[in-house]
Amino acid sequence: MILFNEMGLSAEIQSAIEDLGFVQPTPVQEKVVPFLMESKQDLVALAQTGTGKTAAFGLPIIQQLDTRKKSVQSLILSPTRELAIQIAGDLQNFSKNLDFINIAVVYGGADIVKQMKEIERGAQIVVGTPGRTLDLIKRGKLKVNEIRWVVLDEADEMLSMGFKDDLDAILETSPAEKQTLLFSATMPQEIVQISKKYMKNIFEIAVGKKNTGTENVEHHYYVVHAKDRYIALKRVADINPNIYGIIFCRTRMETKEVADKLIEDGYNADALHGDLSQSQRDFVMARFRSKHLQMLVATDVAARGLDVNDLSHVINYNLPDDPEVYIHRSGRTGRAGKKGISVTLIHLREKGKLKQVERTVNQPFIKKMVPSGKEICEKQLFSLIDKVENIEVNNEQIGEFMPVIYKKLAWLDREELIKHFVSVEFNRFLTYYENAQDINVDESHHNEHEFSGRGEKNERGDRGNRRDRGRRKDRGSRDGREGFNSKPEKGGKGNYEFSRF
Structure with a gap:
């Protein structure tokens, strides 16, 4: 396995990701980061969400930004505002030890004037949803002539949400010599068509097989x-x-x-x-x-x-x-x-x-x-017992109440106390499930026709x-x-x- 300190990342970036708890690269990071540090080829990466894709493309881009320039050098497109905000936050965390790196996030439903000002302040990286990004390009407020990287994150989701026309327009207006990085969990025909139309000399990386689920x-x-x-x-x-x-x-x-x-x-x-x-x-x-x-x-x-x-x-x-x-x-x-x-x-x-x-x-x-009612009750009872066993008792807070508690419960021996405790939590629950019916379908009694x-x-x-x-x-x-x-x-x-x- 290649470690982060063997990928050519600066000490500032390594320190930032160590603070975030990065120990060793995920499979997609191990494959993508070294590739992007060395190659200008376009990339199609097949990987599920939650596999560390943002660091996979974000770390090499941050490492290679020209911080002397205040023009947009990287455009990252995502299907939703929530994901765009998250990506921008991750990139800010990765670059927190570096000076002169500005990141803007743009999406619909928010003040477009404020977003324009963020870009004008010298954002080298813009993360956005396709609709708002295209709007800003058409207004002349997001200039794409110096873009070096375009990232399509969760490309299949963007297409399923109806952003194909917006993506076409953005890719057509961006420089031909840019490096395009496409990440997708699945590989439908529309993704294949986009890659053929707008990407060249493609390098493919797959974490798992095409259109299959994660092994975890x-x-x-x-x-x-x-x-x-x-x-x-x-x-x-x-x-x-x-x-x-x-x-x-x-x-x-x-x-x-x-x-x-x-x-x-x-x-x-x-x-x-x-x-x-x-x-x-x-x-x-x-x-x-x-x-x-x-x-x-x-x-x-x-x-x-x-x-x-x-x-x-x-x-x-x-x-x-x-x-x-x-x-x-x-x-x-x-x-x-x-x-x-x-x-x-x-x-x-x-x-x-x-x-x-x-x-x-x-x-x-x-x-x-x-599951049957008996199975459920047993599982819940043992879960409660585990919680009681492992609960952290604050003696200072509860101590003043203990004399009253002892006095009130003195008439109960150990066995009766446990029975009362369980009954308080589960009487109605146990009563219900005592007569709960089996709702499983007996397939042997049904004809498929x-x-x-x-x-x-x-x-x-x-x-x-x-x-x-x-x-x-x-x-x-x-x-x-x-x-x-x-x-x-x-x-x-x-x-x-x-x-x-």
Whole structure:
């Protein structure tokens, strides 16, 4: 393995990345950084999100900037404002020990005049979304005549979001002698076309195989009836007390409904969808990143730009139609060398479509059984015991209350005290799951041809079986709820705290 100190990076840059905790390069950094330090060839790099791409292209660009010039030398395009802001922040961290390096970030929905001034102050690197970047170029405020590098980060996402015309215009106006660096998690035909049209003498680097999922992710699926999909989701969450993940839904309405159910059932959850204003979106994403939210329910479009490295789970509430969408979703977990789990809830007639996704991902999908009530209760009980065992006790704070506590509980022996403690947390929970039904679909009793008709009909009919949850009157109350909570799927007055970060 080539180490960072063997890549020709300056002492200032090495010191900055050491402060950030960089120990050894990720696979994409190990391949890309030395290449960009030595070559002017165009580059197509196939790598999942969360693999360290920003450092892979950012470190060599910072190293080779001409800080004597105050013109734009590098243009970095990303699909969303959140990702653009994150990239710019990372580059600022990488260059914090260097003088005279200025970085501007530009995106829609923000003050364009302020962004113009940032560029005019001598930004050598501009990070932006395609639409706002092209707008500034057309206004003559972003001059591209001295650009040496154009980076297309998450190029497949930009194309899927409809930015092809903007990308065409930007690439056509930039200097022919520039070095173009294209990073993508998948390689659809549109990416191939762009590379052929605008890139030359291409060098290809792949971390993993084309259009496949990351090896750090296990792929699980559960077969349930459509009417039981939410119950299955809740049981998957309950069997994983420390779950921290994104739940992907098809529509805004479904996103809201699932999030509301989770909140009603005591989880710290919220929805991310297109109806949110930018300030509401920023607030939700900030709470999720800080782990004040346990689960985020989102559409694919709304979740773009949300970059979190330590998700334990990605849950597909519905199986996506496009296998590449599944690759992007599952690639949000299993990052930075950590293991992750991608869960998909399907009904029996989707087995064929699941096999197609499995072939594309080129990794085995493991069928799992929806856990029983007994399994869930056992897992949650032991999770609680572990937390009690490992909790750090502040004797100074609790000491003054102990005489009263001893007096109140003196009549209980050790065994009775434990029973009371467990009962406080789990009476209603245990009562509910005592009679919980098995919702796994017995595939042996179903003929595959039974499900070859109009698949949506059954799902529409199932909607009538959902319980009436009413409307939540105060959505703002979520913010005051700290820790992760859950309560039984039905009934019960209390919230039972299962896990806390």
